[in-house]
Amino acid sequence: MSSTTASTTGTTSTWDKVKHFLASNGALVGLVGLCILLFIATPVFLTGPNLLNVGIQAATVAIMAFGMTFVIVAAGIDLSVGSMAALAGMVSAYTFATSGWPGPIALIAGLLAGGLIGAVNGFANAYFRLPSFIATLAMLSIARGLTLVISQGLPLSTPESVNFLGSSLGPVPMPIVVMILAGAAAAFILRYTAIGRSMYAIGGNMEAARLAGIPVKKIQVTVFALSGLFSALAGMVLAGRLNTASPQAATGYELDAIAAVVIGGASLAGGVGKITGTVVGALLLAVIRNGLNILNVSSFWQQVVIGVVIAVAVGMDVMRRNEASH
Amino acid sequence: MTTVALENVSKSFGPVKVIEDVSFTVEPGTVHVLLGENGAGKSTLIKMIAGIHQPDTGRVLLNGEPVTLTDPRAAERHGIATIHQELNLVPSLSVAENVLLGRLPTKRGLIDSRAMRQQAQKALDRIGLKVRLDRRVGELGIAQQQLIEIAKALSIDASVLILDEPTAALSSTETDQLFEIMETLKERGVAMIFISHHLDELPRIGDNVSVLRDGKCVAVVPASTEEAELVRLMVGRSIEDQFPRRRGTLGETLLEVSDLNSAGTLSNISFSVRAGEVLGIAGLVGAGRSEVLRAIAGADSYDSGTVIVDGTKVPPGRIPRAIAAGLGLVPEDRKAQGLVLGATVAENIGLATLFRRARAGLADLRGQRESAQRISEQLRIQMHSVDQQVKNLSGGNQQKVVFGRWSLANSRVMLLDEPTRGVDVGAKVEIYQLINEVTENGGAVVMVSSELPEVLAMSDRIAVMSGGQITGELDASTATQDSVMTLAVKNVDDTSEETA
Numbered sequence: 001m002s003s004t005t006a007s008t009t010g011t012t013s014t015w016d017k018v019k020h021f022l023a024s025n026g027a028l029v030g031l032v033g034l035c036i037l038l039f040i041a042t043p044v045f046l047t048g049p050n051l052l053n054v055g056i057q058a059a060t061v062a063i064m065a066f067g068m069t070f071v072i073v074a075a076g077i078d079l080s081v082g083s084m085a086a087l088a089g090m091v092s093a094y095t096f097a098t099s100g101w102p103g104p105i106a107l108i109a110g111l112l113a114g115g116l117i118g119a120v121n122g123f124a125n126a127y128f129r130l131p132s133f134i135a136t137l138a139m140l141s142i143a144r145g146l147t148l149v150i151s152q153g154l155p156l157s158t159p160e161s162v163n164f165l166g167s168s169l170g171p172v173p174m175p176i177v178v179m180i181l182a183g184a185a186a187a188f189i190l191r192y193t194a195i196g197r198s199m200y201a202i203g204g205n206m207e208a209a210r211l212a213g214i215p216v217k218k219i220q221v222t223v224f225a226l227s228g229l230f231s232a233l234a235g236m237v238l239a240g241r242l243n244t245a246s247p248q249a250a251t252g253y254e255l256d257a258i259a260a261v262v263i264g265g266a267s268l269a270g271g272v273g274k275i276t277g278t279v280v281g282a283l284l285l286a287v288i289r290n291g292l293n294i295l296n297v298s299s300f301w302q303q304v305v306i307g308v309v310i311a312v313a314v315g316m317d318v319m320r321r322n323e324a325s326h
Numbered sequence: 327m328t329t330v331a332l333e334n335v336s337k338s339f340g341p342v343k344v345i346e347d348v349s350f351t352v353e354p355g356t357v358h359v360l361l362g363e364n365g366a367g368k369s370t371l372i373k374m375i376a377g378i379h380q381p382d383t384g385r386v387l388l389n390g391e392p393v394t395l396t397d398p399r400a401a402e403r404h405g406i407a408t409i410h411q412e413l414n415l416v417p418s419l420s421v422a423e424n425v426l427l428g429r430l431p432t433k434r435g436l437i438d439s440r441a442m443r444q445q446a447q448k449a450l451d452r453i454g455l456k457v458r459l460d461r462r463v464g465e466l467g468i469a470q471q472q473l474i475e476i477a478k479a480l481s482i483d484a485s486v487l488i489l490d491e492p493t494a495a496l497s498s499t500e501t502d503q504l505f506e507i508m509e510t511l512k513e514r515g516v517a518m519i520f521i522s523h524h525l526d527e528l529p530r531i532g533d534n535v536s537v538l539r540d541g542k543c544v545a546v547v548p549a550s551t552e553e554a555e556l557v558r559l560m561v562g563r564s565i566e567d568q569f570p571r572r573r574g575t576l577g578e579t580l581l582e583v584s585d586l587n588s589a590g591t592l593s594n595i596s597f598s599v600r601a602g603e604v605l606g607i608a609g610l611v612g613a614g615r616s617e618v619l620r621a622i623a624g625a626d627s628y629d630s631g632t633v634i635v636d637g638t639k640v641p642p643g644r645i646p647r648a649i650a651a652g653l654g655l656v657p658e659d660r661k662a663q664g665l666v667l668g669a670t671v672a673e674n675i676g677l678a679t680l681f682r683r684a685r686a687g688l689a690d691l692r693g694q695r696e697s698a699q700r701i702s703e704q705l706r707i708q709m710h711s712v713d714q715q716v717k718n719l720s721g722g723n724q725q726k727v728v729f730g731r732w733s734l735a736n737s738r739v740m741l742l743d744e745p746t747r748g749v750d751v752g753a754k755v756e757i758y759q760l761i762n763e764v765t766e767n768g769g770a771v772v773m774v775s776s777e778l779p780e781v782l783a784m785s786d787r788i789a790v791m792s793g794g795q796i797t798g799e800l801d802a803s804t805a806t807q808d809s810v811m812t813l814a815v816k817n818v819d820d821t822s823e824e825t826a
Binding site for chain 1: 623625645646648649655657662663664665666667668669673677678680681684687688689691731
């Protein structure tokens with residue numbers, strides 16, 4: 001049937017609107033519901049220090065996941081974010097400690113290293129036609145290996161400028177501030193810039209975008225470079241919290257970042273996804289971990305719970321879409 | 327021998343009544359045509375016979391006995407085979423595997439490849455299709471895929487065959503071939519239900535026609551009924567002229583293509599088009615017509631030759647440069663190549679101008695919406711709002727969105743590849759009006775079409791292609807179907823392998 005005369009007549013009641021909102025924001029509903037449950041279960045959850053703790057926990061994954069949102073919206077995947085984060089932190093620490101660069105310069109060098117590695121992913125994907133899954137799987141290994149090579153396998157201490165990103169500004173933890181700023185920047189790019197809008201077009205239908213004159217390859221490089229840059233920023237926050245760049249930092253974070261984006265409603269098929277959803281996804285993961293910790297649930301069981309949450313969140317989304325498209 | 331009948335069936339999706347009280351009977355050895363505009367309910371109707379949907383009220387009768395078809399497999403068990411509008415083939419599997427998909431012969435749990443090849447070959451022979459059994463289906467052209475779909479449907483020894491727009495992707499020779507197959511099936515007593523938008527096909531193959539409008543059957547008439555009368559029944563009003571070409575005065579040369587060569591696909595393509603002119607490109611499927619348009623538009627690169635648009639030379643393989651020079655391509659497959667289906671009408675109309683109109687990297691979203699609004703009104707795109715997803719529009723309106731994109735980009739040279747494929751009669755006329763508007767506003771049009779009446783009526787000049795070459799150019803006012811076809815089959819030696 002081509003004429004889907006969806007009856008969006010003017011008589012939708014407030015209740016219908018509420019229902020629609022709830023149905024299309026399942027992850028947010030889950031997050032709020034979970035918070036209420038945890039508040040009932042344990043008074044510790046809703047205390048200031050604990051909530052800030054959740055925010056700090058969420059920040060690293062969230063910042064990475066912002067970059068990942070670009071990639072997934074453009075119908076790609078980036079498995080190398082964790083490795084790029086570790087490499088970026090290590091580049092800063094190395095240039096500062098061994099080469100004696102000034103702290104702020106070392107910080108920028110680390111961020112640029114992330115962007116550059118990301119751009120390499122983009123080149124491999126756009127110009128050498130490597131599927132992004134393969135290109136970034138290779139980079140996951142390459143970047144982690146380079147981190148070990150640079151560091152000789154040992155942790156290095158990071159400059160003050162990096163440590164600042166992991167510290168607190170009065171009562172406000174800097175990771176949360178960085179997360180908010182990075183999120184705002186990512187949302188702005190995706191919502192208002194021509195490059196951001198074309199990511200949706202490329203993810204929705206790459207050939208149609210190409211034939212309409214969108215510079216698809218350049219944008220693919222940009223997308224992966226942005227993912228590298230955001231990962232590098234996440235790596236700085238992570239290193240800054242410990243005042244140390246560890247060669248094994250952020251191992252396995254790519255899966256959390258992908259989970260956050262997907263729980264947030266993005267489709268791995270591309271063309272769909274929002275930064276607000278990603279924020280909710282990252283917070284949901286952090287709240288689950290935090291809640292289970294407070295409730296003394298073993299970390300082994302936490303992994304099981306998180307897996308179930310990912311499956312349920314995405315499953316509900318798929319069902320909703322199937323219903324809507326009927 | 328099976329007689330299939332629908333008795334007073336109705337079907338609703340939510341509050342929308344899609345089919346209302348429709349009845350018809352198809353005797354063995356006859357072809358019953360369902361005619362109606364897109365959205366009239368044809369597809370829903372056949373899906374009820376194919377077991378995909380179940381009627382809310384009313385019954386499906388086979389040989390007078392009511393049957394409940396709960397799913398497509400149940401329909402298959404009753405000998406009902408369906409060829410759907412969308413191809414249901416697996417591109418990565420071979421021809422043989424596709425023909426026997428879901429029914430692969432096995433021996434001790436393993437695929438019996440000899441039996442598979444025999445059965446598949448038998449199915450291909452039955453419709454006279456010559457293609458290697460081990461070729462991957464994805465490598466074949468759309469027309470051949472369509473024929474494989476038909477072979478697949480026939481391989482279950484169907485006594486009832488449903489064909490939903492099987493000729494939409496076929497050239498006229500391939501259509502002839504299909505009709506020959508249908509004639510033999512008629513002789514064998516197969517009951518067929520046939521959907522097509524090509525009115526000229528009905529008297530050739532059909533017996534009776536049920537005309538549907540808004541889910542109701544408005545008339546059952548013999549297939550020999552005059553086209554004008556059928557159109558009147560279908561749209562509820564008469565369309566005076568199916569091809570309302572308004573010829574105007576010609577201006578300066580807007581597009582000049584000289585000596586375009588591309589290894590294996592194009593050789594020595596040269597032509598020019600003037601402002602106010604429509605150049606039709608006719609030829610068989612595989613003659614290289616789409617390839618010419620794609621090369622000019624920068625979608626594919628080429629080895630040598632020049633393309634000059636409005637005085638500007640366009641380098642090969644550079645889509646943005648071609649667009650900037652004033653070219654706009656309306657591609658062959660609007661869903662796969664033309665539109666971002668999940669995006670809104672405004673976003674699709676603004677796609678080609680997204681970067682051009684951006685300021686300091688920021689997309690002009692408000693301007694895009696306003697322009698889209700204005701253009702939707704100009705092109706009479708029927709929709710709820712410009713924020714609606716394009717996938718919910720009808721085929722004709724989707725095509726207008728692609729036109730709208732180039733109208734917003736001020737493209738003066740439109741390259742149209744099968745612009746009316748899969749579009750109903752009413753929407754076709756509207757697309758012809760858009761073509762008139764392009765030429766009246768000083769633009770030029772190059773139109774590839776497999777529908778000869780359309781090419782003859784809407785073009786000013788016709789270039790006919792065969793085997794990657796232009797075999798002749800005709801003045802549309804004197805050209806006939808015969809003169810075009812003579813050129814279209816000329817010099818076919820180099821391409822005979824797969825165009826059979």
